[in-house]
Amino acid sequence: MTTFLGSQVFIGIIYLVASALFILALKWMNAPPTARRGILAGEIGMVLAIGGTILQLGVEGKLEHISIDYTWIFIALGIGTAIGVPLGLVQMTAVPQRTALSHAFGAFCVTLVGTSEYYLGGSSIPPFKMSVLCLEVILGGLTVTGSLMAAGKLQEVLPQRPITFKGQNLFNLTMLAVSIVIAVYLVLHPGTPHLFPIMVGIALMFGIMLVIPIGGADMPTVISLLNSYAGLSAAAMGFVLNNKLLIIAGALDGSSGFILSVIMSKAMNRSFTNVVFGAFGQVAASAAGAQEARPVKSASPEEAAGILAAASKVVIVPGYGMAVAQAQHKVRELYDALTKRGVDVRFAIHPVAGRMPGHMNVLLAEADVPYDRLMEMDDINGDFPQTDVSLIIGANDVTNPAAKTDQSSPIYGMPVLDVEKSHTVMVIKRSMNPGFAGIDNPLYYMDQTLMLFGDAKAFVSNIVKELTHS
Amino acid sequence: MGNALIDGLFVFMLAGFIGFEVIKRISPLLHTPLMSITNALDAIAVVGAIVLVGRHESKLSFILGILAVIAATSNIVGGFLITDRMVKMFKSSRPTKS
Numbered sequence: 001m002t003t004f005l006g007s008q009v010f011i012g013i014i015y016l017v018a019s020a021l022f023i024l025a026l027k028w029m030n031a032p033p034t035a036r037r038g039i040l041a042g043e044i045g046m047v048l049a050i051g052g053t054i055l056q057l058g059v060e061g062k063l064e065h066i067s068i069d070y071t072w073i074f075i076a077l078g079i080g081t082a083i084g085v086p087l088g089l090v091q092m093t094a095v096p097q098r099t100a101l102s103h104a105f106g107a108f109c110v111t112l113v114g115t116s117e118y119y120l121g122g123s124s125i126p127p128f129k130m131s132v133l134c135l136e137v138i139l140g141g142l143t144v145t146g147s148l149m150a151a152g153k154l155q156e157v158l159p160q161r162p163i164t165f166k167g168q169n170l171f172n173l174t175m176l177a178v179s180i181v182i183a184v185y186l187v188l189h190p191g192t193p194h195l196f197p198i199m200v201g202i203a204l205m206f207g208i209m210l211v212i213p214i215g216g217a218d219m220p221t222v223i224s225l226l227n228s229y230a231g232l233s234a235a236a237m238g239f240v241l242n243n244k245l246l247i248i249a250g251a252l253d254g255s256s257g258f259i260l261s262v263i264m265s266k267a268m269n270r271s272f273t274n275v276v277f278g279a280f281g282q283v284a285a286s287a288a289g290a291q292e293a294r295p296v297k298s299a300s301p302e303e304a305a306g307i308l309a310a311a312s313k314v315v316i317v318p319g320y321g322m323a324v325a326q327a328q329h330k331v332r333e334l335y336d337a338l339t340k341r342g343v344d345v346r347f348a349i350h351p352v353a354g355r356m357p358g359h360m361n362v363l364l365a366e367a368d369v370p371y372d373r374l375m376e377m378d379d380i381n382g383d384f385p386q387t388d389v390s391l392i393i394g395a396n397d398v399t400n401p402a403a404k405t406d407q408s409s410p411i412y413g414m415p416v417l418d419v420e421k422s423h424t425v426m427v428i429k430r431s432m433n434p435g436f437a438g439i440d441n442p443l444y445y446m447d448q449t450l451m452l453f454g455d456a457k458a459f460v461s462n463i464v465k466e467l468t469h470s
Numbered sequence: 471m472g473n474a475l476i477d478g479l480f481v482f483m484l485a486g487f488i489g490f491e492v493i494k495r496i497s498p499l500l501h502t503p504l505m506s507i508t509n510a511l512d513a514i515a516v517v518g519a520i521v522l523v524g525r526h527e528s529k530l531s532f533i534l535g536i537l538a539v540i541a542a543t544s545n546i547v548g549g550f551l552i553t554d555r556m557v558k559m560f561k562s563s564r565p566t567k568s
Binding site: 018019023027029032035036038042043046053054061068070073075076080083084085087088089090098099108109110115116117119120223224230231235237239242243249250252254256263356357359361368370372373374 | 474475477478481482485486488489490492493494495496497498499500501502503504505506507508509510511512513514515516517518519520521522523524525526527528530531532534535536537538539540541542543544545546547548549550551552553554555556557558559560561562563
């Protein structure tokens with residue numbers, strides 16, 4: 001008994017240290033100079049916790065005279081590592097779908113453990129444990145399929161357009177209600193194992209239905225939201241297993257996802273419920289109908305290069321289009337060429353530019369753009385009137401002045417970058433197609449705007465050629 | 471059980487507040503790596519799955535446990551790896567500032 005208590009204290013202390021390291025890991029993630037230390041702290045905490053758990057398992061096995069299956073533990077750890085390494089080495093442009101996929105994996109683990117705990121405990125599970133267990137598998141289940149859907153849309157194996165139908169919200173809410181009713185019934189009568197898979201099945205269905213109506217532009221919010229759910233389901237699992245380290249890790253992940261979703265929905269001027277239950281696609285479709293052919297001015301790479309070379313302050317506004325065209329390295333060359341000529345070049349990063357929080361920052365950092373050149377929206381918006389040229393690369397809605405003036409616009413009220421206040425605006429765009437969200441951008445018809453038609457990568461590369469040869 | 475529940479809720483509440491305060495301070499520059507590192511940390515759920523596999527109490531819990539360990543481990547390894555790759559890329563134009 002003393003060894004048992006001793007080992008309980010031992011594992012308790014290990015988990016305590018790991019919890020502290022996890023918190024430090026996030027604390028050090030606050031800025032680039034300390035971020036790598038944060039990763040190291042997280043890794044040490046993780047190794048301690050896993051090692052401690054395996055040792056503890058050995059002690060328990062001896063005391064309870066059961067043999068512990070180490071072989072399969074290490075085989076599973078090995079297979080997981082073999083899958084994890086390629087997932088850690090994906091291209092930076094694939095990071096949004098990779099992130100969505102890992103939300104699915106995390107939630108998958110939680111759901112499986114919850115399911116096992118239910119079938120091991122059977123009818124003797126006390127009500128509180130049963131209610132968190134239901135919470136765990138419902139949140140876990142919907143995160144698994146929701147994240148897989150999101151990953152599929154981001155990888156473009158699934159249609160990116162929002163799919164909506166009449167009565168969708170009612171249908172979804174009914175599904176959620178049914179799963180909650182089953183959960184309550186299971187709490188009161190844990191000995192009804194045939195209901196458990198139905199509850200999990202509905203949660204899995206709900207996850208699919210939740211992400212079906214969501215379009216690409218809403219992905220940053222949805223990914224953050226799924227991140228939060230994954231964390232909360234892990235915290236619920238911590239309650240089920242009475243494991244405080246898990247509760248802490250889950251709470252940290254949950255609050256991180258929650259904060260990010262709030263930032264993202266604020267940056268789109270939309271409430272949570274609006275993102276999750278709103279049929280953004282329908283509104284956008286009707287707005288796209290009211291289109292007329294208005295004259296635009298366009299320019300060639302040579303002209304664009306001339307204007308940029310003559311400028312003293314340039315702001316580049318990157319968007320998802322830059323990621324799609326893989327233009328970030330060419331953009332860096334442009335940055336270098338202009339900086340060499342003494343032009344002050346900065347980047348304006350809208351919080352929802354791209355497909356996940358911080359997407360543009362990572363792509364530009366990958367291309368070696370110094371991070372102190374990357375400005376947040378609120379820090380740079382006041383500088384646009386003093387900016388000679390704003391160069392927009394693959395961004396649309398986040399520069400749309402209609403968000404400030406046109407109350408009928410679907411994005412009215414969304415905070416945008418005030419690019420129209422700069423002396424010249426140049427927009428690199430494939431064509432005048434209203435693009436993914438289908439919202440027309442009045443910026444393109446303004447007097448100071450020049451449209452640069454073409455592929456972002458090729459066009460920027462041509463500008464760079466002009467700048468370096470002349 | 472009652473005590474464990476209250477203890478757990480206290481821990482959850484405190485960790486939630488700490489998370490809120492700590493994460494609020496994280497620069498938007500690093501929001502993508504933040505998401506990948508929290509993902510890796512969240513995969514600490516692997517400890518629950520390891521116990522399931524090790525104890526081998528039923529065929530179902532054993533098999534689900536193995537799958538769960540694989541899923542979580544791939545998140546741990548992949549999550550830390552990609553976070554490190556991303557964070558390494560962030561360089562300042564000023565030589566070194568501390």
